[in-house]
Amino acid sequence: MTKEDLQQIAELLQPIHEELAELRTDVRHTRMLIEKQEHNVQLIAEQYTDIAEKLDKANDRAAQLDDMRTRLRTLETVVMNHTAAIKELRKAE
Secondary structure (H helix, E strand, O other), X not given: OOHHHHHHHHHHHHXXXXXXXXXXXXXXXXXXXXXXXXXXXXXXXXXXXXXXXXXXXXXXXXXXXXXXXXXXXXXXXXHHHHHHHHHHHHHHO
């Protein structure tokens, strides 16, 4: 091969080299974006854990409130029954 042949080959390869350089830049940029997204996903996962724990506590509190409401209704019923019984006893005197 002559020097001219090598020069022509180099000229033919030049656009490929330029495109390859652009692709490398794109790959670097894509890697940076992926790393940033991985970090964001990690933050979301950490926040999800905190939120899930708070939700569990809230559900426990809601269950406790439901239990207290049931007990309160029972107490109200007992008080009403006792009040009625006391009234009946007073009438009987």
